[in-house]
Amino acid sequence: MSMEDYDFLFKIVLIGNAGVGKTCLVRRFTQGLFPPGQGATIGVDFMIKTVEINGEKVKLQIWDTAGQERFRSITQSYYRSANALILTYDITCEESFRCLPEWLREIEQYASNKVITVLVGNKIDLAERREVSQQRAEEFSEAQDMYYLETSAKESDNVEKLFLDLACRLISEARQNTLVNNVSSPVPGEGKSISYLTCCNFN
Numbered sequence: 001m002s003m004e005d006y007d008f009l010f011k012i013v014l015i016g017n018a019g020v021g022k023t024c025l026v027r028r029f030t031q032g033l034f035p036p037g038q039g040a041t042i043g044v045d046f047m048i049k050t051v052e053i054n055g056e057k058v059k060l061q062i063w064d065t066a067g068q069e070r071f072r073s074i075t076q077s078y079y080r081s082a083n084a085l086i087l088t089y090d091i092t093c094e095e096s097f098r099c100l101p102e103w104l105r106e107i108e109q110y111a112s113n114k115v116i117t118v119l120v121g122n123k124i125d126l127a128e129r130r131e132v133s134q135q136r137a138e139e140f141s142e143a144q145d146m147y148y149l150e151t152s153a154k155e156s157d158n159v160e161k162l163f164l165d166l167a168c169r170l171i172s173e174a175r176q177n178t179l180v181n182n183v184s185s186p187v188p189g190e191g192k193s194i195s196y197l198t199c200c201n202f203n
């Protein structure tokens with residue numbers, strides 16, 4: 001496949017406290033591995049994965065930002081052009097959940113108002129150490145109008161689903177924008193134009 005051979009290109013940025021597992025989620029999805037002894041991210045890392053959804057090639061540019069406070073001014077500059085943000089916390093770390101309103105303020109300030117935000121509670125393989133209940137996280141995400149998903153980068157639980165559902169959402173949004181911006185374009189209903197809806201499982 002050549003570099004230009006894709007139907008959609010989306011930029012996804014992962015944010016959240018240090019140590020919640022952002023890098024591991026990205027490595028799991030893009031490389032299919034759980035890195036041993038993963039060091040803290042310095043600034044921002046970048047990975048690409050192209051997936052096929054209902055016969056269409058979707059190129060995902062995935063930006064993994066450092067959670068440490070001292071990198072905040074660097075990472076903020078990556079919000080603006082993001083199509084989607086994956087706001088991650090660690091279900092075994094109350095502190096990472098309590099910081100979410102702070103992250104939402106960052107999003108409000110630096111991201112586009114069209115950005116899609118997904119809240120992710122990572123490390124569900126450590127169920128016995130859980131400090132944040134699923135219900136509490138769901139209530140929070142509902143109040144903030146975000147999708148919510150729990151994952152384990154270690155056990156590969158829901159990681160593929162996270163990125164693929166997000167890609168479906170982004171395709172859906174992109175099509176709606178095209179329709180809004182171009183009134184003469186054909187209405188959906190023909191060929192494969194609405195089949196993508198069947199793969200969006202967020203609720």
Ligand SMILES: Nc1nc2c(ncn2[C@@H]2O[C@H](COP(=O)(O)OP(=O)(O)OP(=O)(O)O)[C@@H](O)[C@H]2O)c(=O)[nH]1
Pocket residue numbers: 016017018019020021022023024025035037038039040041042065066067068122123124125126151152153154155
């Ligand atoms: N048990 C378990 N450990 C995880 C999981 N995901 C990440 N970890 C561990 O959590 C630690 C931090 O993971 P990272 O992926 O580096 O976290 P990060 O959010 O990228 O951290 P920063 O780069 O500092 O922002 C590492 O020791 C990982 O092995 C998971 O799903 N389950």
